[in-house]
Structure formats: C-alpha cells, structure tokens
Amino acid sequence: MTAIQTPPNRSKPPPNWDGSGTSRIPAWVYTDPDTYARELERIFYGPHWSYVGLEVEIPDAGSFKRTSIGERSVIMVRNRQGAISVLENRCAHRAMRFCQERSGKVKSFVCPYHQWNYNFDGQLLGVPFQRGVKGQGGMPEDFSLSDRSLTKLRTAIRGGVVFASFDPDVAPLEDYIGPQVLRYFDRTFDGRKLVLQGYSRQRIPGNWKLMMENIKDPYHPGLLHTWFVTFGLWRADNRSQLVMDAKGRHACMISTRNTVVDEEVAAVATSYRANMQLNDMRMLDIVHEPWWGDPTVCMTTIFPSVVLQQQVNSLSTRQIIPLGPGEFDFVWTHFGFEDDTPEMTDRRMRQANLFGPAGFVSADDGEVIEFSQQGFTQDKDFATLCELGGVGVGDADHMVTETLIRGMYRYWREVMDL
Amino acid sequence: MSADLALRLDLADLYAAYGACLDGGRLDDWPSFFTEDCRYRLVPRENHDRGLPLSTMDLRSRGALLDRVYGVKSTLFHAPYYQRHIIGPARVTGRDGDAIHSEANYLVIRTKRDAPSEVFNTGRYIDRVVRTAEGLRFTEKICVFDSELIPNSIIYPI
Ligand SMILES: [Fe+2]
Numbered sequence: 321m322t323a324i325q326t327p328p329n330r331s332k333p334p335p336n337w338d339g340s341g342t343s344r345i346p347a348w349v350y351t352d353p354d355t356y357a358r359e360l361e362r363i364f365y366g367p368h369w370s371y372v373g374l375e376v377e378i379p380d381a382g383s384f385k386r387t388s389i390g391e392r393s394v395i396m397v398r399n400r401q402g403a404i405s406v407l408e409n410r411c412a413h414r415a416m417r418f419c420q421e422r423s424g425k426v427k428s429f430v431c432p433y434h435q436w437n438y439n440f441d442g443q444l445l446g447v448p449f450q451r452g453v454k455g456q457g458g459m460p461e462d463f464s465l466s467d468r469s470l471t472k473l474r475t476a477i478r479g480g481v482v483f484a485s486f487d488p489d490v491a492p493l494e495d496y497i498g499p500q501v502l503r504y505f506d507r508t509f510d511g512r513k514l515v516l517q518g519y520s521r522q523r524i525p526g527n528w529k530l531m532m533e534n535i536k537d538p539y540h541p542g543l544l545h546t547w548f549v550t551f552g553l554w555r556a557d558n559r560s561q562l563v564m565d566a567k568g569r570h571a572c573m574i575s576t577r578n579t580v581v582d583e584e585v586a587a588v589a590t591s592y593r594a595n596m597q598l599n600d601m602r603m604l605d606i607v608h609e610p611w612w613g614d615p616t617v618c619m620t621t622i623f624p625s626v627v628l629q630q631q632v633n634s635l636s637t638r639q640i641i642p643l644g645p646g647e648f649d650f651v652w653t654h655f656g657f658e659d660d661t662p663e664m665t666d667r668r669m670r671q672a673n674l675f676g677p678a679g680f681v682s683a684d685d686g687e688v689i690e691f692s693q694q695g696f697t698q699d700k701d702f703a704t705l706c707e708l709g710g711v712g713v714g715d716a717d718h719m720v721t722e723t724l725i726r727g728m729y730r731y732w733r734e735v736m737d738l
Numbered sequence: 739m740s741a742d743l744a745l746r747l748d749l750a751d752l753y754a755a756y757g758a759c760l761d762g763g764r765l766d767d768w769p770s771f772f773t774e775d776c777r778y779r780l781v782p783r784e785n786h787d788r789g790l791p792l793s794t795m796d797l798r799s800r801g802a803l804l805d806r807v808y809g810v811k812s813t814l815f816h817a818p819y820y821q822r823h824i825i826g827p828a829r830v831t832g833r834d835g836d837a838i839h840s841e842a843n844y845l846v847i848r849t850k851r852d853a854p855s856e857v858f859n860t861g862r863y864i865d866r867v868v869r870t871a872e873g874l875r876f877t878e879k880i881c882v883f884d885s886e887l888i889p890n891s892i893i894y895p896i
Pocket residue numbers: 534540541545681682685
C-alpha cells in the first residue's frame with residue numbers, strides 16, 4: 321500500500337531572473353506555467369483594476385454583459401436603481417457558469433441546473449425545496465440564503481468605463497491609474513455619453529504581456545507598419561511624449577502628426593513613396609476634434625487588462641483576456657460619442673480599417689506576437705534585449721526608446737516577487 | 739431556357755469564379771468582381787445582428803479594394819497561408835430595379851505553411867449583384883461571419 325503524499329505548498333521554486341534590471345527579459349516570463357499561475361493570483365485576481373466594459377453596453381435595468389477577468393468569467397449588470405454590479409459567473413451551488421449569452425436583458429439570474437435565483441446585486445433570492453417536500457429532505461436548519469451570494473467584485477466607473485477587482489483592498493481607481501495617466505484617460509472619457517459601435521475578437525497565440533509591450537513600444541510602428549509610413553501617418557520625428565504612472569505599470573504614447581505631412585497627406589498622400597497614394601482617399605479623411613487638443617494620437621495601457629486607443633478619429637478599448645501562458649483573447653470595442661454627426665460615425669468606421677484583426681496597422685501586431693512567442697518557446701534560456709534608450713525607466717519626449725516596457729517589468733518583478 | 743434558370747447558372751458561375759480567384763491567390767483580380775461604386779464588408783455576426791456599424795473590413799469603392807490589395811501585398815507583414823472557399827448554392831432573395839439580391843453560405847479553410855488545415859472563417863454572403871457588359875458583378879458584398887473569434891488575423895479578402 322502506498323501512503324498518500326501531501327502535495328508540497330509550492331510545486332517548485334520560481335525560475336531565477338538574474339540581477340535587478342528589466343532590460344533583458346528571460347523567455348520563461350512568457351512561457352512558464354507556474355509563473356502564469358502566479359500572475360493570475362497576484363495580478364489579475366490581486367489588487368489591480370481590470371477593464372470590464374463601457375456603461376453604454378448595459379443601458380437598462382437587467383441589461384448584462386459577460387466577459388472575463390483573468391480566467392474567471394464575470395458579468396456586468398445594471399440593477400433597478402441604475403447602479404452597476406460586477407458578479408462572478410459561477411453559481412454558489414455547484415459552480416455552474418450559468419450565464420452563457422454574451423449580452424442581453426434578464427429579470428434575474430437563474431442557474432438552470434437547480435433554479436437557484438439571484439438578483440442583480442448577486443444576492444441569492446431563493447432555492448427550490450429549501451424546506452423539503454412533505455417534511456422530507458430540504459436544506460439544513462443553518463442554511464442561509466445570505467451566505468450563498470455570487471462573488472461580488474469591487475467596481476469603479478469613470479467617464480463611462482467600468483473596472484472591477486476581485487480584491488476588496490484594491491486602491492481607489494483614480495489612485496491606481498495615477499494623475500499622470502489619468503489626465504489622458506479623462507481626455508477621451510470626459511463624461512460625454514458614449515455610443516457603442518461594435519466588437520472585434522481575436523485569439524492570439526502569444527503571452528498576454530506581449531500585447532501590453534506592443535502598445536508600450538514606439539520603436540516598431542514606423543518599421544513594422546509600413547502602411548503608416550507609406551501614407552504619411554507616421555514619422556520618427558513626430559512630436560511625441562511617453563508618460564508613465566509612478567509605478568511604471570500604466571503608460572501613454574502621445575504624438576502629434578507633423579503638420580507639414582498633414583498638408584501633404586491632405587493633398588496627395590505621397591510623402592514617402594512618390595508614386596504611392598490611396599485610390600480611395602476617404603480612409604485618410606481625418607478631421608480634428610476639439611477635445612484632442614494638440615495630440616492626434618494617444619495610446620494608453622492600463623495594466624494589466626486594457627489598451628485605450630485614440631488614433632486620429634478611430635476610438636476603441638482593447639481588452640486582454642489571458643488563456644494560459646501562450647494565448648490570450650483580444651477584444652476590441654469601438655465607440656463614438658452621442659453628439660457625433662452621421663459623417664463622423666462614417667469616418668470612424670472607415671478609419672477602423674486600419675485597426676482590428678484585419679487592420680492595415682494592427683493585423684501585423686498579432687502576427688509578430690505569435691512569432692515572438694514561438695521564439696520564446698524554442699529556447700528557455702533566451703533573454704530579450706530591451707535597451708533602446710538605455711536600461712533605465714523614465715518619461716521621454718521622443719519615440720526612440722523602450723523605457724515603457726522596462727517600466728512595466730520593473731513593476732511586474734515587484735508585484736510577482738521574482 | 740427560362741430567364742430564372744439562366745440567372746441561377748450565371749450566379750453559380752460568378753461565385754465559382756470568385757472563390758477560385760481568392761483560392762488561387764490572384765488578389766489583383768479580386769476587385770474586378772465588383773462595380774466601381776461597390777461596397778465590400780466583412781462583419782462579425784454579432785455586429786450585424788445587433789445593427790452595430792463596425793466591420794472587420796469596410797471598403798466603399800473599387801478603389802478601396804485596390805488599396806486593400808496593395809496593403810496586403812506591399813505593407814502588411816503576415817505569415818503566408820492558402821485559402822480554400824467552399825461556397826454553397828446561391829439563393830435569390832429579392833430584386834430592386836436591375837439589381838439581384840443573392841445569398842450564399844461560405845466556409846473558408848486556412849492552411850498555413852507548417853500546420854494542418856483549419857476552419858478559418860464561416861458565414862454567409864449577403865450580396866447585391868448587377869449585370870454589366872462584362873457579366874454579373876457585385877455592387878455590394880457583405881460577408882457576415884459566425885466565427886467571431888478570429889484565429890489571430892485576417893489578411894486576405896473572404
Ligand atoms: Fe503596432
């Protein structure tokens with residue numbers, strides 16, 4: 321007979337990251353399953369705010385949207401008083417993910433397995449046969465409906481954007497984002513009513529952090545995204561700014577298109593290849609919106625779960641949902657504003673051709689992330705070189721630096737204790 | 739032969755030629771299946787069903803289709819892959835003026851260089867077709883796809 325062994329507390333010691341820097345990132349950071357499990361615990365289920373959606377997606381009492389934080393399925397729902405709850409999609413009885421529709425409108429949440437019934441705040445309203453049938457069976461004396469609520473997450477809303485956290489001790493959202501980045505968050509989400517324009521969904525076979533890195537990497541757009549350069553939308557000398565929160569986890573890449581190029585684009589769009597211009601110029605029919613101020617582009621990363629996009633007239637949130645160390649879902653929600661003219665809506669939709677899973681300057685981001693992941697997988701002893709602009713972490717007023725990536729890993733090492 | 743039967747044969751030829759063009763990788767010929775003022779959209783079914791305007795691709799003239807071809811061939815980095823279109827029989831759903839409304843199911847199988855073939859994108863074409871001197875041409879083609887969770891990226895037209 322074999323004795324049953326108690327499993328050790330930790331399966332194995334975490335891999336080692338030599339030194340204290342973050343300019344050479346080891347391959348295991350992207351591939352190791354134990355490290356990924358630790359990320360779920362410490363980051364996605366820890367004291368961080370994750371993106372859930374836009375208020376406008378759930379307009380009425382009982383309107384809901386299902387999504388995920390990390391690998392846990394959650395539902396954002398509006399209650400009868402108009403407030404928004406974020407609840408875990410897991411019945412308190414037998415763990416069923418009772419909600420299978422992506423969105424809709426319900427009177428209450430009922431788990432179909434045994435008809436357990438919850439209100440929009442996650443409270444259990446009743447269970448069938450609680451008192452048994454003809455004096456037989458039923459729940460024990462000490463059963464209490466109030467002990468069996470759905471997990472209710474901490475929720476924060478700002479400018480129509482909904483965030484949630486599994487950790488009740490998470491800092492207030494405004495402190496979490498920090499004043500430096502909040503300024504740019506508020507630039508787009510300033511309280512105007514949003515209009516939902518639709519979704520794109522991709523499953524990308526790469527580590528979730530590679531997408532965060534991609535939007536913290538101003539080195540690549542002018543090199544990978546030839547389309548940008550060909551049609552005059554990107555120049556390495558565009559006026560630009562890189563901004564981080566104090567911890568280096570969130571960031572903004574802000575840039576202003578060179579007005580000289582602007583005029584060239586408007587005229588013939590031939591700034592880089594003399595004979596190249598679009599047959600249909602309407603894709604570059606860019607109209608300045610007053611709320612932009614000076615910058616024409618602002619890409620924001622809110623660690624760990626969302627990218628906020630303002631690329632001229634195209635606006636979206638891009639949610640990152642990890643599915644293991646080597647895969648994540650990338651969900652785009654495009655939006656406009658309530659006071660948009662039909663022409664502006666049309667313009668946002670035409671410019672959306674640049675973005676998303678088929679986008680002229682986005683489809684290739686998914687491709688390179690897939691191939692980077694393949695490279696990390698083939699050799700666990702590899703480490704990246706992320707030293708453009710040095711090895712330090714700090715704001716910059718140019719694009720020729722990888723400082724934002726180093727900033728994110730400085731925070732990652734701290735929170736992961738690795 | 740009745741006019742209806744002739745139309746059905748012409749539509750069958752149109753869809754067969756369209757699929758063969760894309761499957762053969764003859765991207766440059768793709769815009770010639772469309773009229774000058776055409777519209778081509780590739781749309782996730784959830785957006786279509788909910789009346790949301792966002793498309794995965796939204797090209798609003800033959801010029802914009804030519805721009806897509808240029809983008810794919812000259813600017814958009816991607817891993818190469820084959821496409822294989824299986825297009826179901828076309829169903830005429832109505833007419834307005836000279837235009838014919840037609841729908842057909844499609845299935846696109848993607849084969850990357852070092853991987854087995856996989857179901858890539860499936861849905862239905864919702865088309866508006868007109869007769870021109872060169873034969874039937876699309877004035878509108880909306881590809882509404884069920885496979886909303888796209889396996890990374892879509893590079894070539896569907
Ligand atoms: Fe990019």
